[in-house]
Amino acid sequence: xxxxxxxxxxxxxxxxxxxxxxxxxxxxxxxxxxxxxxxxxxxxxxxxxxxxxxxxxxxxxxxxxxxxxxxxxxxxxxxxxxxxxxxxxxxxxxxxxxxxxxxxxxxxxxxxxxxxxxxxxxxxxxxxxxxxxxxxxxxxxxxxxxxxxxxxxxxxxxxxxxxxxxxxxxxxxxxxxxxxxxxxxxxxxxxxxxxxxxxxxxxxxxxxxxxxxxxxxxxxxxxxxxxxxxxxxxxxxxxxxxxxxxxxxxxxxxxxxxxxxxxxxxxxxxxxxxxxxxxxxxxxxxxxxxxxxxxxxxxxxxxxxxxxxxxxxxxxxxxxxxxxxxxxxxxxxxxxxxxxxxxxxxx
Amino acid sequence: xxxxxxxxxxxxxxxxxxxxxxxxxxxxxxxxxxxxxxxxxxxxxxxxxxxxxxxxxxxxxxxxxxxxxxxxxxxxxxxxxxxxxxxxxxxxxxxxxxxxxxxxxxxxxxxxxxxxxxxxxxxxxxxxxxxxxxxxxxxxxxxxxxxxxxxxxxxxxxxxxxxxxxxxxxxxxxxxxxxxxxxxxxxxxxxxxxxxxxxxxxxxxxxxxxxxxxxxxxxxxxxxxxxxxxxxxxxxxxxxxxxxxxxxxxxxxxxxxxxx
Numbered sequence: 001x002x003x004x005x006x007x008x009x010x011x012x013x014x015x016x017x018x019x020x021x022x023x024x025x026x027x028x029x030x031x032x033x034x035x036x037x038x039x040x041x042x043x044x045x046x047x048x049x050x051x052x053x054x055x056x057x058x059x060x061x062x063x064x065x066x067x068x069x070x071x072x073x074x075x076x077x078x079x080x081x082x083x084x085x086x087x088x089x090x091x092x093x094x095x096x097x098x099x100x101x102x103x104x105x106x107x108x109x110x111x112x113x114x115x116x117x118x119x120x121x122x123x124x125x126x127x128x129x130x131x132x133x134x135x136x137x138x139x140x141x142x143x144x145x146x147x148x149x150x151x152x153x154x155x156x157x158x159x160x161x162x163x164x165x166x167x168x169x170x171x172x173x174x175x176x177x178x179x180x181x182x183x184x185x186x187x188x189x190x191x192x193x194x195x196x197x198x199x200x201x202x203x204x205x206x207x208x209x210x211x212x213x214x215x216x217x218x219x220x221x222x223x224x225x226x227x228x229x230x231x232x233x234x235x236x237x238x239x240x241x242x243x244x245x246x247x248x249x250x251x252x253x254x255x256x257x258x259x260x261x262x263x264x265x266x267x268x269x270x271x272x273x274x275x276x277x278x279x280x281x282x283x284x285x286x287x288x289x290x291x292x293x294x295x296x297x298x299x300x301x302x303x304x305x306x307x308x309x310x311x312x313x314x315x316x317x318x319x320x321x322x323x324x325x326x327x328x329x330x331x332x333x334x335x336x337x338x339x340x341x342x343x344x345x346x347x
Numbered sequence: 348x349x350x351x352x353x354x355x356x357x358x359x360x361x362x363x364x365x366x367x368x369x370x371x372x373x374x375x376x377x378x379x380x381x382x383x384x385x386x387x388x389x390x391x392x393x394x395x396x397x398x399x400x401x402x403x404x405x406x407x408x409x410x411x412x413x414x415x416x417x418x419x420x421x422x423x424x425x426x427x428x429x430x431x432x433x434x435x436x437x438x439x440x441x442x443x444x445x446x447x448x449x450x451x452x453x454x455x456x457x458x459x460x461x462x463x464x465x466x467x468x469x470x471x472x473x474x475x476x477x478x479x480x481x482x483x484x485x486x487x488x489x490x491x492x493x494x495x496x497x498x499x500x501x502x503x504x505x506x507x508x509x510x511x512x513x514x515x516x517x518x519x520x521x522x523x524x525x526x527x528x529x530x531x532x533x534x535x536x537x538x539x540x541x542x543x544x545x546x547x548x549x550x551x552x553x554x555x556x557x558x559x560x561x562x563x564x565x566x567x568x569x570x571x572x573x574x575x576x577x578x579x580x581x582x583x584x585x586x587x588x589x590x591x592x593x594x595x596x597x598x599x600x601x602x603x604x605x606x607x
Contacts (some may be wrong), residue, residue, distance in 0.1 A: 213466070217454075217455075219443065
């Protein structure tokens with residue numbers, strides 16, 4: 001039987017370098033790291049003549065990674081606790097529309113629009129979590145319902161209030177404001193502020209998972225809910241909080257997007273929930289819960305960004321991206337299962 | 348072992364529990380003392396699970412009283428019973444196979460230290476205590492950062508019992524801890540249970556295996572159709588009688604006659 005080293009000691013490699021290497025290969029994010037290196041190397045050679053290895057393309061890869069990454073980090077924690085959230089794509093659309101309505105239609109200050117939007121996302125996330133834990137319904141069903149419900153509401157409400165499903169001009173005259181700079185500004189090398197948010201969310205989710213009580217509760221809730229509860233872990237609370245955090249992350253991403261583009265769209269975020277699940281799983285998190293890593297998801301997001309940008313850069317139709325993504329998912333899960341030999345524990 | 352001068356850790360009196368029209372327990376009275384292993388025996392559906400769920404605070408009895416060290420108590424949830432040091436270890440789900448040994452050891456009661464405004468896990472302490480814990484159960488030379496799934500079945504089950512003891516258990520309820528294990532593995536667990544008893548813990552041990560029960564049991568309580576059928580001291584009961592009682596006894600005799 002293989003031994004997985006979940007926490008490696010900093011000085012371990014000095015004592016036993018071979019074992020240290022073995023332990024690295026058994027970390028959940030190892031497959032994602034190797035995959036990213038291979039895919040990046042491939043495109044940096046294949047699309048070199050088209051300018052793949054430039055700062056502009058690098059920025060663009062980051063922007064594409066962020067579009068999944070901010071949500072993906074908390075979705076990882078949620079999946080480790082054993083639950084899915086399929087409603088995040090619709091949440092991106094709903095929160096974008098809510099910000100648009102608040103600022104453009106109801107003339108609210110930006111801060112108030114954002115407070116309302118985040119409260120809305122937390123309430124919706126809590127509601128879904130509440131239904132999952134109290135009615136003991138599978139999250140796949142509850143959030144699938146949430147996906148269609150939220151998308152429909154967003155479309156219906158925006159139609160009936162502004163007569164169309166898109167709102168524009170949201171960031172007009174805001175370019176100098178503090179909130180605009182925080183969510184839609186640029187940092188060095190002209191990198192978007194949302195990249196910083198992604199990194200912050202990633203570090204936060206990693207620290208929560210690996211360095212706090214709550215993190216241990218997340219693992220145990222996903223590992224065996226009954227036993228975790230018998231040991232005094234408030235498993236319902238854990239999952240409801242994670243549903244809220246995931247919905248809140250969708251609102252955060254939406255905020256960055258709306259303020260930079262200046263528009264809201266009720267069709268935004270379509271299929272994002274699927275991309276999120278793909279990145280989380282590519283990152284080595286077990287679909288059945290109880291095992292996984294936010295670092296893996298972070299690398300998985302970069303992989304998706306590189307794939308999408310790379311396929312565009314080598315000059316074939318961008319739709320090929322979806323086909324390749326599907327393949328990468330299956331290969332990644334195959335490799336993860338076989339490297340880590342964790343299939344015995346999937347139920 | 349039964350001594351009227353000492354107060355039992357836990358005493359239940361006339362416990363009744365119905366689920367709708369189904370009677371699960373009627374008038375069950377039992378007590379468990381320090382430093383004793385009470386074996387709870389009975390057929391499937393006899394009410395063993397209901398009884399341990401009442402003791403661990405999962406179910407509330409319809410009537411009857413529970414006394415902890417002589418004081419009347421009632422549990423609102425399993426948290427209340429855990430607070431008093433009543434720990435239940437279930438057969439299959441006792442540990443989290445994909446979590447590390449150290450993380451496993453502290454689920455639900457993780458040690459923390461302050462880091463500025465935050466409370467972070469005291470990882471060093473976790474590994475040190477877990478290391479001592481697994482050495483106590485005879486597992487040496489194993490990194491506590493290893494996933495528990497790399498341990499054998501017996502070691503895992505023992506880890507769960509050791510964890511319960513470390514977390515301050517006064518009364519351990521073990522729900523068939525040895526039934527899924529081979530002979531050698533089971534003896535590891537039994538040995539540990541016996542040591543835990545000698546360290547002063549009261550133990551309720553549920554099993555279907557007569558030799559496991561006889562190996563470490565001090566008293567034997569037999570449940571039948573929701574009622575306490577009989578209690579025997581170890582000196583009062585012979586192996587053959589116990590086998591007869593545990594394997595369904597009279598019902599099997601009847602069946603034998605019918606078949607013949």
